[in-house]
Amino acid sequence: MRLSELSEQSGVPAATIKYYLREGLLAPGRRVTATTSDYDEEHLRRLRLIRAMIQVGRLPVATIKEVLGHVDDDSLGRTIRLGAALWALPQSPEPDEDDxxxxxxxxxxxxxxxxxxxxxxxxxxxxxxxxxxxxxxxxxxxxxxxxxxxxxxxxxxxxxxxxxxxxxxxxxxxxxxxxxxxxxxxxxxxxxxxxxxxxxxxxxxxxxxxxxxx
Incomplete structure (x- = not known):
C-alpha cells in the first residue's frame, strides 16, 4: 500500500507518519520509485502500536523509540527482549533503603x-x-x-x-x-x-x- 493508503487505513495523517519514519519509530517502506515507497500490514500494525503508546500510554517519542528498539532487537532472547522493552516504559523511583x-x-x-x-x-x-x-x-x-x-x-x-x-x-x-x-x-x-x-x-x-x- 502507498503512504496515502496507510494513512487512510490507520487514521493517522500522512505528515505524522512521515514524522514517525524520520524518527525511526516506523521502518522505511519498500522503495518503488525515487519518490514513493510501498508499505505492508507490518507497518500498519506497528503504526497502531505507536498510536496506542502515545494516546493511551501518554508516552513521549523518545521513550517509544527506546521501547521499540528493544522490540526489534533480534539478538536478545525472548525473556530479556520482553523485559528490556517493558522496563523502558516509565517506572517508579528507587525506594529509600533507609525508610x-x-x-x-x-x-x-x-x-x-x-x-x-x-x-x-x-x-x-x-x-x-x-x-x-x-x-x-x-x-x-x-x-x-x-x-x-x-x-x-x-x-x-x-x-x-x-x-x-x-x-x-x-x-x-x-x-x-x-x-x-x-x-x-x-x-x-x-x-x-x-x-x-x-x-x-x-x-x-x-x-x-x-x-x-x-
Whole structure:
C-alpha cells in the first residue's frame, strides 16, 4: 500500500507518519520509485502500536523509540527482549533503603516470592521495576497503617500468576517473535487498564452483594 493508503487505513495523517519514519519509530517502506515507497500490514500494525503508546500510554517519542528498539532487537532472547522493552516504559523511583516502611515492605515481598517459589522474580528483584513498584506500594500502605503483610499479599499474587499465564498464552498465539513482543508491550499499556477496571467493577459488585445500596 502507498503512504496515502496507510494513512487512510490507520487514521493517522500522512505528515505524522512521515514524522514517525524520520524518527525511526516506523521502518522505511519498500522503495518503488525515487519518490514513493510501498508499505505492508507490518507497518500498519506497528503504526497502531505507536498510536496506542502515545494516546493511551501518554508516552513521549523518545521513550517509544527506546521501547521499540528493544522490540526489534533480534539478538536478545525472548525473556530479556520482553523485559528490556517493558522496563523502558516509565517506572517508579528507587525506594529509600533507609525508610523503615520500605525495609518492612521488602521483607514481606521477599516472603511472598519465597513462598510461591518465584526464584526468577527473586533473582531480578534488584533490577526489576515491577518489584520496585510493589515494594513502594506496600510501604505506602504500611505508612497509612494498613499492614499488608505476606499473608495478605499471597492470594493476590496467586491471582496475578493466573493472569500472567493467560497473558503469555495469548502472546504465544501471535505468528512471529516480533509480533509476540509487540503484543506484550501493547498488553502492558492497554490490558492493565482493563484489569484495573474489572477489579473496580468486581469491588462494586461485591459491595452491593454484601451491603446493598443503602
Amino acid at each position: 523503615e516502611s520500605v525495609r518492612a515492605a521488602q521483607h514481606e515481598v521477599e516472603q511472598v516470592l519465597s513462598t510461591l517459589g518465584w526464584t526468577n522474580a527473586e533473582a531480578l528483584s534488584t533490577i526489576s521495576p515491577a518489584h520496585r513498584s510493589l515494594v513502594l506500594a506496600v510501604a505506602a500502605l504500611r505508612r497509612l497503617g494498613y499492614t499488608w503483610d505476606a499473608e495478605l499479599l499471597l492470594p493476590y499474587a496467586e491471582l496475578m500468576h493466573q493472569a500472567a499465564i493467560r497473558d503469555l498464552d495469548y502472546v504465544e498465539t501471535q505468528p512471529t517473535e516480533r509480533e509476540r513482543i509487540e503484543t506484550a508491550v501493547a498488553a502492558t499499556i492497554l490490558v492493565e487498564p482493563v484489569l484495573k477496571a474489572l477489579h473496580r467493577l468486581a469491588q462494586e459488585e461485591e459491595s452491593a452483594r454484601r451491603y446493598g445500596f443503602e
